[in-house]
Amino acid sequence: MKFFRRHFLIFISGVFALFAFGWSVFKKLQQSSVTHEPGENLPDDFVLPEEAKQIVHRSDGMIFRVDRNRKTACAFSEETGELIWESRGEENFIVPGVAFPIDLSPDGELWVANVGRKRLEQIDPKTGRFIASWEPQEPFGGCCNPVRFAALSGGRFLTVEKGVRRICIYQPSGKLERVVSDELSQLEVNYYLHRVGNIVNIYDTGAKKHWEVSHDDAMAIS
Numbered sequence: 001m002k003f004f005r006r007h008f009l010i011f012i013s014g015v016f017a018l019f020a021f022g023w024s025v026f027k028k029l030q031q032s033s034v035t036h037e038p039g040e041n042l043p044d045d046f047v048l049p050e051e052a053k054q055i056v057h058r059s060d061g062m063i064f065r066v067d068r069n070r071k072t073a074c075a076f077s078e079e080t081g082e083l084i085w086e087s088r089g090e091e092n093f094i095v096p097g098v099a100f101p102i103d104l105s106p107d108g109e110l111w112v113a114n115v116g117r118k119r120l121e122q123i124d125p126k127t128g129r130f131i132a133s134w135e136p137q138e139p140f141g142g143c144c145n146p147v148r149f150a151a152l153s154g155g156r157f158l159t160v161e162k163g164v165r166r167i168c169i170y171q172p173s174g175k176l177e178r179v180v181s182d183e184l185s186q187l188e189v190n191y192y193l194h195r196v197g198n199i200v201n202i203y204d205t206g207a208k209k210h211w212e213v214s215h216d217d218a219m220a221i222s
Contacts, residue, residue, distance in 0.1 A: 052194035085128035105151030
């Protein structure tokens with residue numbers, strides 16, 4: 001087939017445009033795969049999501065929070081802000097430091113970390129009544145743990161533990177399922193959890209690291 005010069009230039013331009021498009025798609029896919037690598041380094045311009053700084057749990061028109069000064073877990077009306085109930089857990093919450101996390105599982109279970117007693121306590125979200133406690137088969141180390149946690153589907157727990165400085169996933173029985181990381185920075189104030197859909201994001205701003213864990217299967221995304 002005989003090509004005129006104009007047709008040839010159009011052909012070359014088309015090939016170049018196709019190559020450029022393919023290269024841009026490849027780079028985006030490459031960047032996407034890096035985004036989900038466990039323990040990735042945070043970019044220099046990383047800004048911690050505001051939701052990770054002040055986590056609020058809502059369910060059935062109620063907002064759940066903890067009051068560290070009063071050492072209580074509380075439920076408020078989302079509409080009026082009125083206090084619905086206040087709970088001190090099974091035998092009072094012991095809160096020696098700044099850590100006093102609370103979480104609502106995808107199954108609707110409300111859990112509070114009694115860090116001084118090194119266990120999690122389940123609270124009835126409607127009444128604040130103590131239901132049950134959970135702790136690992138091998139007790140948490142240090143004076144108080146876990147300093148952060150997420151209640152996963154099916155009764156599993158993700159914990160962020162100071163002292164030993166690690167992120168773990170435990171089975172409902174308390175058996176250690178696996179260690180996600182044992183390379184956390186020293187200060188617990190660097191640790192943050194933030195949920196996005198079915199994913200729990202764990203940030204360590206001291207080590208400049210980020211991990212992602214799925215709620216359903218409790219397996220890190222890789």
